[in-house]
Amino acid sequence: MYSATTLENGIRVVTESMPETRSVSVGIMIDVGPRDEPEGCHGLAHLAEHMMFQGTGSRSARDIALMMDESGGQMGAFTTRDYTCYSATVLDDYTTYALDLMGDILLNSVFPEEALEREKHSILREIDGEADIPSSRAHGALKSHVWGRHPLGRSVAGSPEVVRSMTREDLIYFVHRYYLPDRMIVAAAGNLHHGDFLSQVRDAFWRMMGTGEKTHSPSPSFASGVVVEDVPVSQAYFAIGLDCLPYGDEGRYGVHLLNSIIGGGSSSRLYVRLREERGLVYRIGSEYHAYADGGMLVIEGSTAPEYLIRVLCLVLVELWQLAAGDDPVSEEELWKARMQLRAQHLIASENSSTRMSRLATQAFYFERFLSGEEILSSIDAVGCAELKETAGSGLARALKHVAVSVVGPEGPETFTRQGIEDLLAEFV
Numbered sequence: 001m002y003s004a005t006t007l008e009n010g011i012r013v014v015t016e017s018m019p020e021t022r023s024v025s026v027g028i029m030i031d032v033g034p035r036d037e038p039e040g041c042h043g044l045a046h047l048a049e050h051m052m053f054q055g056t057g058s059r060s061a062r063d064i065a066l067m068m069d070e071s072g073g074q075m076g077a078f079t080t081r082d083y084t085c086y087s088a089t090v091l092d093d094y095t096t097y098a099l100d101l102m103g104d105i106l107l108n109s110v111f112p113e114e115a116l117e118r119e120k121h122s123i124l125r126e127i128d129g130e131a132d133i134p135s136s137r138a139h140g141a142l143k144s145h146v147w148g149r150h151p152l153g154r155s156v157a158g159s160p161e162v163v164r165s166m167t168r169e170d171l172i173y174f175v176h177r178y179y180l181p182d183r184m185i186v187a188a189a190g191n192l193h194h195g196d197f198l199s200q201v202r203d204a205f206w207r208m209m210g211t212g213e214k215t216h217s218p219s220p221s222f223a224s225g226v227v228v229e230d231v232p233v234s235q236a237y238f239a240i241g242l243d244c245l246p247y248g249d250e251g252r253y254g255v256h257l258l259n260s261i262i263g264g265g266s267s268s269r270l271y272v273r274l275r276e277e278r279g280l281v282y283r284i285g286s287e288y289h290a291y292a293d294g295g296m297l298v299i300e301g302s303t304a305p306e307y308l309i310r311v312l313c314l315v316l317v318e319l320w321q322l323a324a325g326d327d328p329v330s331e332e333e334l335w336k337a338r339m340q341l342r343a344q345h346l347i348a349s350e351n352s353s354t355r356m357s358r359l360a361t362q363a364f365y366f367e368r369f370l371s372g373e374e375i376l377s378s379i380d381a382v383g384c385a386e387l388k389e390t391a392g393s394g395l396a397r398a399l400k401h402v403a404v405s406v407v408g409p410e411g412p413e414t415f416t417r418q419g420i421e422d423l424l425a426e427f428v
Contacts, residue, residue: 014186
């Protein structure tokens with residue numbers, strides 16, 4: 001059962017009771033991310049997330065870690081392009097314990113200078129680690145090119161130069177401005193009672209006051225084109241981007257199903273036709289990335305550099321045939337895609353952490369709750385005719401503005417940027 005209450009200070013509290021479990025997962029979602037960062041401080045939201053675990057006025061970083069370990073629970077945090085989330089999963093007996101600790105770190109963190117330098121160094125290593133993975137570089141370059149200076153085009157971690165320049169004063173200003181109750185959702189799922197949980201949240205966050213202005217970024221425009229990084233690696237790593245629906249669009253279920261059919265597993269069209277039948281790729285797949293005000297369908301893979309142009313051509317042919325209705329989705333493909341999405345949803349629903357995350361995400365994007373039955377019904381409601389319409393309108397339109405990012409050994413015997421641009425021009 002879902003319950004929702006807005007506290008006197010503006011914090012929204014949403015819960016789902018799971019009496020069959022012994023765990024409780026708590027998430028504190030804050031409406032702040034890269035889109036809220038001041039110019040010249042890109043990566044500050046991510047740094048703030050790191051620094052929240054580095055000590056408060058009454059607890060050291062080690063105290064915080066020991067408290068969670070001693071309870072047998074887990075605590076973590078992450079930053080997305082739309083929000084920052086702090087979470088904990090504990091036994092139901094430790095719900096108050098977890099909320100007390102989370103309230104302390106969000107209200108009373110002191111951001112020690114020595115810890116700041118250490119965490120900045122850790123983030124720099126994180127950035128370096130991503131740069132060492134060619135597939136991650138291709139994906140990051142694609143988003144940066146497609147969305148440019150819009151917040152969706154920025155790396156969540158920021159750039160090395162900017163991270164090095166951030167100060168404790170930057171951090172304090174950012175947290176005081178954006179970590180406010182009217183920007184917070186406290187979500188919980190597990191063996192709990194909504195009224196009891198409300199009292200626990202009040203006790204942990206009663207001192208949090210203030211309101212802030214909502215940040216409204218303009219909707220992102222989608223830039224087509226080609227980005228190539230000439231890197232001496234054995235494979236060519238590619239990412240193809242297509243403009244797609246934002247998170248809250250009603251047509252998202254059709255996109256999820258198309259994504260599954262196109263590249264969502266080892267029986268998907270691209271995997272079977274490019275890897276199994278032709279042996280041209282080592283890996284290939286697709287993902288649907290959706291945000292508050294934009295989205296992108298990304299097809300990623302790797303191949304021998306000399307095969308890259310051929311592989312890109314075959315991918316585009318597959319997509320255009322689907323969009324034009326020359327190779328429409330069959331009933332068998334649709335059934336398989338539905339079963340895949342249904343199974344993923346149902347398996348995830350057995351976990352209190354996933355249920356909490358789903359609850360918080362729905363409150364953030366929709367301000368209402370979609371029951372498991374409603375989600376499954378929406379998946380089942382998409383038929384072959386609806387998918388044909390989605391492919392014939394949305395996919396066909398997106399294919400006229402394709403973006404491609406490649407990391408690999410560019411050259412006359414492998415591939416060139418001009419060669420990729422010429423290929424794309426043939427399909428527009």
